[in-house]
Amino acid sequence: MQDSYWYKDAVFYEVYVRAFFDSNADGHGDLPGLLQKLDYLQALGVDCLWLMPVYPSPLKDDGYDIASYYGIQPVFGSLDDFKELVEAAHARGIRIIMDLVLNHTSDQHPWFQLARSDPNSPYRDYYVWSDSDQHYKDARIIFLDTEKSNWTWDEVAGQYYWHRFYASQPDLNYDNPAVQAEMINVAKFWLDLGIDGFRADAIPYLFEREGTNCENLPETHAYLKQLRSYVERHYPGRILLCEANQWPQDVRPYFGEGDEFHMGFHFPVMPRIFMSIHMGDRTPLAWILEHTPEIPSSCQWCTFLRNHDELTLEMVTEEERQWMWQVYAPEPRMRLNLGIRRRLAPLLDYDRRRIELANSLLFTLPGSPILYYGDEIGMGDNIWLTDRNGVRTPMQWNDGPNAGFSQATPNLLYTPVIEDPISGPEVVNVARQQADAGSLLNLIRRMIALRKQHPAFGRGSFAWLQNDCEAVAAFQRALPEDSLWCFHNLSAEAQSVPLPEHPGQALYDLFTGRVLPPSAGQLDLEPYQYVWLCLQQV
Ligand code: BGC
Numbered sequence: 149m150q151d152s153y154w155y156k157d158a159v160f161y162e163v164y165v166r167a168f169f170d171s172n173a174d175g176h177g178d179l180p181g182l183l184q185k186l187d188y189l190q191a192l193g194v195d196c197l198w199l200m201p202v203y204p205s206p207l208k209d210d211g212y213d214i215a216s217y218y219g220i221q222p223v224f225g226s227l228d229d230f231k232e233l234v235e236a237a238h239a240r241g242i243r244i245i246m247d248l249v250l251n252h253t254s255d256q257h258p259w260f261q262l263a264r265s266d267p268n269s270p271y272r273d274y275y276v277w278s279d280s281d282q283h284y285k286d287a288r289i290i291f292l293d294t295e296k297s298n299w300t301w302d303e304v305a306g307q308y309y310w311h312r313f314y315a316s317q318p319d320l321n322y323d324n325p326a327v328q329a330e331m332i333n334v335a336k337f338w339l340d341l342g343i344d345g346f347r348a349d350a351i352p353y354l355f356e357r358e359g360t361n362c363e364n365l366p367e368t369h370a371y372l373k374q375l376r377s378y379v380e381r382h383y384p385g386r387i388l389l390c391e392a393n394q395w396p397q398d399v400r401p402y403f404g405e406g407d408e409f410h411m412g413f414h415f416p417v418m419p420r421i422f423m424s425i426h427m428g429d430r431t432p433l434a435w436i437l438e439h440t441p442e443i444p445s446s447c448q449w450c451t452f453l454r455n456h457d458e459l460t461l462e463m464v465t466e467e468e469r470q471w472m473w474q475v476y477a478p479e480p481r482m483r484l485n486l487g488i489r490r491r492l493a494p495l496l497d498y499d500r501r502r503i504e505l506a507n508s509l510l511f512t513l514p515g516s517p518i519l520y521y522g523d524e525i526g527m528g529d530n531i532w533l534t535d536r537n538g539v540r541t542p543m544q545w546n547d548g549p550n551a552g553f554s555q556a557t558p559n560l561l562y563t564p565v566i567e568d569p570i571s572g573p574e575v576v577n578v579a580r581q582q583a584d585a586g587s588l589l590n591l592i593r594r595m596i597a598l599r600k601q602h603p604a605f606g607r608g609s610f611a612w613l614q615n616d617c618e619a620v621a622a623f624q625r626a627l628p629e630d631s632l633w634c635f636h637n638l639s640a641e642a643q644s645v646p647l648p649e650h651p652g653q654a655l656y657d658l659f660t661g662r663v664l665p666p667s668a669g670q671l672d673l674e675p676y677q678y679v680w681l682c683l684q685q686v
Pocket of ligand 1 (some may be wrong): 456
């Protein structure tokens with residue numbers, strides 16, 4: 149675990165601890181439960197876990213509403229459990245990053261309670277207060293379906309307070325140096341416990357300035373650079389991953405000159421993978437990659453197909469959004485805010501070919517991929533649950549009671565296990581897929597293993613391989629010592645594409661072991677087929 153650029157090759161896995169495995173039969177997944185499942189994650193081959201928030205919280209936004217930064221939500225376990233988990237993960241060569249929620253706290257946080265009840269408390273200025281709700285009018289509302297304003301009147305304080313998310317999540321005031329220092333201390337506390345970094349939540353919104361949209365402000369960048377420099381000085385090798393749901397040119401500054409974030413999610417590439425697959429046309433994908441700027445060589449994009457939130461459609465045009473809703477969220481219940489609250493497998497109609505194709509793009513495009521728990525077995529969703537809860541149901545380990553997730557009586561589960569004939573645990577579960585060599589789980593494991601054998605996936609250059617067939621996304625990933633050609637037939641029809649000249653080199657198919665000779669001039673692709681070829685000197 150010595151390489152300080154480890155994150156460039158890593159495969160990440162997002163864990164919703166509450167959903168993963170319940171060790172004490174109380175109906176909630178917990179840290180000791182996750183610890184018991186490390187063998188599973190090791191066998192899958194993932195390098196780094198991203199834990200969704202595990203801090204004490206009233207759970208009005210599933211832990212993104214933090215009531216104390218220095219502890220563990222009791223139903224998830226204790227700090228000792230956490231330490232044990234980190235140690236056990238490291239012993240298996242698995243790293244752990246956590247959410248660092250900088251922008252806001254829960255309204256239950258003692259800072260907010262003290263702030264609202266006493267105008268003279270030093271904590272008053274930890275939050276953003278006003279006598280009027282007319283400031284910062286240019287800041288958009290993010291949780292459009294629930295919030296009418298970014299200001300909420302607080303009876304106790306007799307003032308409005310500012311919040312970019314739920315009203316129960318007041319924004320911290322980063323103009324206050326005490327807040328800036330507090331959050332560095334929070335980072336220190338967890339890094340001292342040995343974690344490998346943070347996914348920094350909702351970072352575009354730290355500062356507010358009149359006359360701006362209050363996103364990506366220079367003051368925000370200046371603070372984040374301070375955070376980075378602190379981490380760099382005291383914890384080299386640990387990473388900061390930026391959650392900024394923005395266009396690539398606006399995310400670019402979050403990498404700075406290699407002195408702000410190590411990694412940043414590439415939000416807009418995600419919906420375009422779905423667009424390209426539905427259209428059978430690489431154009432949307434090609435367009436966004438063309439509009440993705442270079443990043444410093446020490447930095448890396450983070451790519452994903454799905455996560456714990458709605459599939460966000462903020463980074464598409466209005467027309468594209470309407471189209472995406474029409475094709476991927478035909479029922480109103482499937483929509484939330486500016487997005488789609490569904491999981492990967494149901495989005496792709498449980499069609500194994502398209503699920504594999506999407507994963508192949510995830511694993512071969514530039515960036516380090518993040519898998520969302522359960523997507524490796526093709527778990528379904530429950531659109532009858534509210535908010536984003538339908539994509540946060542218990543992990544399906546086997547076809548036993550509660551899908552093997554918990555021994556509690558079902559009415560105690562934090563949320564019901566999926567029940568449907570296509571994606572319920574009788575059909576979709578880990579045990580069954582472990583026993584089936586041809587399962588999605590084993591295929592994903594294979595993709596991860598192949599990716600790890602080929603450093604060009606994480607660190608290589610990217611170039612399109614020219615062909616006139618828009619249904620095929622073909623590109624090269626290359627390092628001087630490792631050259632790969634990846635082909636994706638995005639369409640439901642068979643396609644045939646010319647192979648670029650490759651004199652003196654055979655093409656080795658990483659999945660089948662088939663070898664195409666230097667003279668091979670064409671590649672035939674079945675509907676939705678993907679092929680990873682490695683160039684080998686003959
Ligand atoms: C997280 C969400 C959360 C929000 C507010 C995000 O971007 O991914 O799940 O609701 O931040 O913390």
